[in-house]
Every structure is written in structure tokens, then in C-alpha cells.
Amino acid sequence: MKNPAYEQVQARKVKARLRMLQHAERVSGNVSQTCRFFGVSRALFYIWKQRFEKDGLAGLRDQPRRPHRIRFRIPPEIVSLILRIREERRRVADPPREEMVLGAAALCAFTSKGCGSFP
Numbered sequence: 394m395k396n397p398a399y400e401q402v403q404a405r406k407v408k409a410r411l412r413m414l415q416h417a418e419r420v421s422g423n424v425s426q427t428c429r430f431f432g433v434s435r436a437l438f439y440i441w442k443q444r445f446e447k448d449g450l451a452g453l454r455d456q457p458r459r460p461h462r463i464r465f466r467i468p469p470e471i472v473s474l475i476l477r478i479r480e481e482r483r484r485v486a487d488p489p490r491e492e493m494v495l496g497a498a499a500l501c502a503f504t505s506k507g508c509g510s511f512p
Contacts, residue, residue, distance in 0.1 A: 403454050410441050410453040 409431075417427035417438070428435050444452030 406455065407450055407453040411445070411450065413438070414442055414445055 413427060413431045413433070416430070417424050421427050421430075424435055424438055428438050441453060444456075446452075
């Protein structure tokens with residue numbers, strides 16, 4: 394079930410959008426003047442008009458913003474491989490707490506490769 398406050402906000406938005414569509418049809422007869430009066434673009438007006446004609450009042454509610462189709466979905470076997478490698482490296486990379494006494498600069502000095510210029 395949706396949040397009651399969210400539903401109230403949606404009901405208010407639907408009512409305002411319906412009022413705008415009715416204003417353009419009954420009162421002014423001019424979309425440009427109606428849009429100027431309500432402070433919305435003509436493109437948005439026509440989007441709401443098209444939704445209202447297609448879905449009725451439900452079309453005037455806010456729609457989800459996520460895309461309808463995600464184009465480049467990573468295959469599940471690749472995702473599981475990445476997660477497995479991450480977990481393996483996490484276990485190897487986490488040293489016990491007693492060994493973490495030395496700072497990063499000291500550890501670089503003790504390694505055979507060194508760290509180059511470490512700040």
C-alpha cells in the first residue's frame with residue numbers, strides 16, 4: 394500500500410492537471426494562453442492531454458522515470474563471476490588487525506617494489 398501522504402500529493406496533482414486541461418477546452422480555447430496561465434510548457438500540456446485521452450485520470454498521475462527497457466544488461470554469469478572474484482580478493486586483502494600498526498609509507502618502504510613517490 395502506498396503512503397497516504399504520497400496519495401494526497403498525487404490526487405492534488407491530478408486535480409490541477411485536469412483543471413488545466415478543462416481550462417484549455419472550456420474557458421480559453423487557446424493552449425498557449427492556458428499554458429502561460431498555469432506556468433507549464435506546451436509540450437508538457439500535450440503530454441498530459443495524450444495521457445488523459447489514453448488512460449483517463451490515471452494517466453495524469455506521475456509516471457515512473459526509469460526507462461522502459463534497459464539496453465545493456467550484464468549477463469548473470471558475468472555478475473556472479475565478478476562477485477566471486479571480489480569476495481576472493483576481499484579475503485586475501487584483509488590482513489589481521491595486529492599487522493596494521495605500520496602506516497602506508499612504512500609499508501611501501503618495506504616492500505621490494507616500493508611505492509614510488511608516496512606523499
